[in-house]
Amino acid sequence: MRRSRYRPTRPGSYALLVRLPKSRTVRVGKLGTFKFPRGYYVYTGSAMSGLDGRIGYHLRKKPRPRWHVDFLIGAPGARVEQHVEWETPTRSECSLNQRFLRADGAAVPVKGFGSSDCRAGCPAHLVYFKKKPDIEKIAEKSA
Secondary structure, three states, X not given: OOOXXXXXXOOEEEEEEEEEOOOEEXXXXXXXXXXXXXXXXXXXXXXXXXXXXXXXXXXXXXXXXXXXXXXXXXXXXXXXXXXXXXXXXXXXXXXXXXXXXXXXXXXXXXXXXXOOOOOOOOOOOEEEEOOOOOHHHHHHOOO
């Protein structure tokens, strides 16, 4: 008997904490070219067809970026230091993102970054912090 490789899909939202140790100028697809200062970036997204696959995609090396955040992750020295996920049957990345936007030290580095399909009016789904934020603590407030 063959063992099934089927894994149930876990829909939900997630946040990636990306550390950029040096300032970099990065071309972000059709959005344009931007200077990203050294520091920490929190990207919030949704994965309604499966958290494991989406987060796995962002964490592996890829020849061609697909989402805005992949351009930042692909910058020299950039590294995903942490990711957190929330299983939810509906999209909740905007409410999570708004928690990060209200956190101490938060700034929007690039308007429209990661939020091209946002219907909640978020200025971006990427938030910049000079110092490392506690993304689990910030996100807990949204639960």
